[in-house]
Amino acid sequence: MGSYNIAVIPGDGIGPEVINGTCDVLEAVADKFGHTFRFEELLAGGSAIDTVGEPLPAATLSACRRSDAVLLGAVGGPKWDDLPGNQRPEQALLGLRAGLGLYANLRPAVLHRQLSEACPLKDKFVTDGIDIMIVRELTGGIYFGDRGRRAGGSFPDGSPKGQEAYDTEAYSEAEIERIVRVGFDLAMGRRKKVVCVDKANILESSRLWREVVGRISTEFTEVSVEYLYVDNASMQLVRHPGSFDVMITSNMFGDILSDEAGMITGSIGMLPSASLGAPGKPGMYEPVHGTAPDIAGMDKANPLAAILSAAMMLRWSFHLAKEADAIENAVAKVLSDGYRTVDIAYADNFTILGTKEMTAKVIEAIA
Ligand code: NAD
Numbered sequence: 499m500g501s502y503n504i505a506v507i508p509g510d511g512i513g514p515e516v517i518n519g520t521c522d523v524l525e526a527v528a529d530k531f532g533h534t535f536r537f538e539e540l541l542a543g544g545s546a547i548d549t550v551g552e553p554l555p556a557a558t559l560s561a562c563r564r565s566d567a568v569l570l571g572a573v574g575g576p577k578w579d580d581l582p583g584n585q586r587p588e589q590a591l592l593g594l595r596a597g598l599g600l601y602a603n604l605r606p607a608v609l610h611r612q613l614s615e616a617c618p619l620k621d622k623f624v625t626d627g628i629d630i631m632i633v634r635e636l637t638g639g640i641y642f643g644d645r646g647r648r649a650g651g652s653f654p655d656g657s658p659k660g661q662e663a664y665d666t667e668a669y670s671e672a673e674i675e676r677i678v679r680v681g682f683d684l685a686m687g688r689r690k691k692v693v694c695v696d697k698a699n700i701l702e703s704s705r706l707w708r709e710v711v712g713r714i715s716t717e718f719t720e721v722s723v724e725y726l727y728v729d730n731a732s733m734q735l736v737r738h739p740g741s742f743d744v745m746i747t748s749n750m751f752g753d754i755l756s757d758e759a760g761m762i763t764g765s766i767g768m769l770p771s772a773s774l775g776a777p778g779k780p781g782m783y784e785p786v787h788g789t790a791p792d793i794a795g796m797d798k799a800n801p802l803a804a805i806l807s808a809a810m811m812l813r814w815s816f817h818l819a820k821e822a823d824a825i826e827n828a829v830a831k832v833l834s835d836g837y838r839t840v841d842i843a844y845a846d847n848f849t850i851l852g853t854k855e856m857t858a859k860v861i862e863a864i865a
Contacts, residue, residue, distance in 0.1 A: 501534040502816055505565035505780070507558065510544040510587065511789025512853075513571025515797070516804035519857030520569065523805050526861045527812070527821050538565065542594070543573025543587035553586065554593035562598060562780060567815040569808060570594070570784040575791045595636055599775035600782055601673070602680040603634040603752065604810070606770065607739075607759035612833035615844040616764030619736060626740025630759050631688065633681040633744060634752025635674075636773055639703075640667040641749050669703045669748065674710040680774065681746035682718045690721045691743035695731040695751055707748070728755070735759055760786060765841040767800025770807035772814055783811040797852035800839040802829055805860055828863035832856070 506521060508514035524535050540558040547553055553573070562568045573587040583589075594600070609617055609628035617624055643666030650659030678694075685692050694711045696704035708725060715723045726734065728751045734741065735758055747755060760769045769786035785803030793799055805825060813822035837859050838848040851859065 499532040499534075500816065500818070501536070502566045503536045503538065503564070504811075505558075505562045505568045506537045506539045507542045507562075507568065507570040507573075508539065508545075509542060509571035509573040509789065510575050511572060511791050511794040512787075512799035513543075513573065513789055515794070515799050515853050516785065516801040517569060517571040519801045519853060520804045520808045522857060523825060523860055523864065524808055526864045527824060530824065530864060531818070531821050533818070533821070542570075542590040544575055544578045546590065547578055547581070547585070547587060553588075553590040554597075558590075559593065559597045562594060562782075565780050567780050567811050568594070568598070568782040569804075569811060570782055571804065572785065572787060572789045575789050575794075594782060595773060598773075598780060598782060599637070600773035601635060601637045602677050602774045603632075603636040603756075604680075604684070604772040604774065604814070605632045605634065605752075605756040605760065605786065606630070606810075607632065607756070607763045609739075609763045610768070610830065610833060612830065613764045613768070613842060613844075616842055617762055619739070619762055623737065624740060628739045628759075628763055629689075630739065630742040631684055631744045632752060632756045632759055633677060633684065633746045634756060635669075635677045635747070635749045636752075637749075638669055638673045639749035640665050641753075643668045667701065667703045667748070667750075669706060671706065671710055674707050675714065678707075678711050678714045678746055681744050682714055682721055685721045685744040686718065689743040691724070692721055693724045693726055693731070693742060693745045695726050695728050695745055695747040695755065697728050697751075698725065699727060703748075711746070731755060732758060736762060756786075765800060767803050767839060767841045768806070769803050770810050772807070772810045774814060781811070781815045783807040783815075797854060798840055799853045800841050801853050801857045802839075802860075805829060805857070824864055825860070828860045831863045832859045835859075 508517040528535050578587050607630045645665045650662030696707050698704035766787045774781040809822040809825035812818040836848050
């Protein structure tokens with residue numbers, strides 16, 4: 499019987515609606531399996547700006563560092579859109595990722611059997627189902643590289659180019675190796691297939707990725723490895739998504755491909771994520787969606803992405819596989835029983851529930 503400290507950041511918009519219910523789901527798991535989850539609620543994002551004047555208070559970051567794992571809703575909204583870049587709510591996310599050293603972003607894209615009608619692809623393209631784990635590098639590459647503006651020189655005919663803006667993709671061997679290891683370790687517990695996505699025909703940084711993947715792969719002889727250029731990978735994702743198991747890629751390519759993979763599985767309201775750092779350090783778990791200002795406060799938000807993020811927390815941070823299965827099976831049962839939030843109600847014969855009722859159904863299915 500374990501005891502775990504969870505830092506809870508509800509955030510803004512629908513964040514508190516989906517996270518409060520997720521904590522209730524975790525309580526149900528604790529009751530069933532005899533664990534103790536201690537929740538510490540913390541401020542970040544717009545609500546932190548309104549309360550203490552900054553998006554990521556130092557007290558929040560230090561409480562997260564002390565915790566066993568962080569559960570986050572979402573941050574941001576129109577109220578704070580006019581603030582300068584470095585004072586905006588989204589700074590809280592970057593600060594948490596950097597402050598907790600979260601270099602590996604895990605985004606599963608699973609087409610739930612019960613939601614097959616939500617997939618925008620024709621049936622013949624998804625005959626094998628979809629179960630992809632996208633492993634995206636989160637703290638390096640072009641989003642963190644050297645950037646700026648400078649004088650742009652001239653074209654061959656002498657006409658001036660005006661100012662020029664640049665961003666830089668740079669990866670070290672150590673940065674690549676640690677994320678590649680996460681991908682191979684995950685593949686060992688899955689279908690043992692890794693696809694490394696890059697642009698090695700053009701980018702030197704991608705060629706270094708391939709060298710590192712090749713070296714690490716020799717330690718995982720059971721895992722098959724394939725290399726795809728990112729343009730081809732984005733085509734294959736819609737042509738034959740069932741062929742992918744674990745996809746390992748850089749920060750920017752992962753950002754784009756994980757949204758594409760997520761969309762082919764249906765609603766954004768179903769997509770969980772995990773961000774992990776060094777072993778033994780707290781990971782952060784959050785739904786992929788944002789604060790959905792258009793439905794905030796209306797009890798319409800789908801809580802399942804947040805609830806499935808909590809299942810990932812149990813599995814990856816606390817190594818409680820049975821308990822994680824209990825949440826995932828409960829979600830599957832509720833969907834099989836025909837319950838839907840508005841965003842995933844693709845036909846008329848479903849019972850439409852609000853956020854609170856949907857959460858209650860999941861809790862009922864766990865008990
Ligand atoms: P969004 O994900 O908030 O919403 C996109 C659309 O999906 C909306 O129509 C919304 O109603 C719907 N949606 C999202 N989550 C849903 C759910 N759980 N159930 C049902 N429908 C859902 O993206 P956006 O509109 O681009 O961004 C809104 C705000 O959220 C912005 O301020 C943005 O910066 C912020 N944001 C935060 C995060 C984060 O905290 N990780 C991520 C993305 C966006």
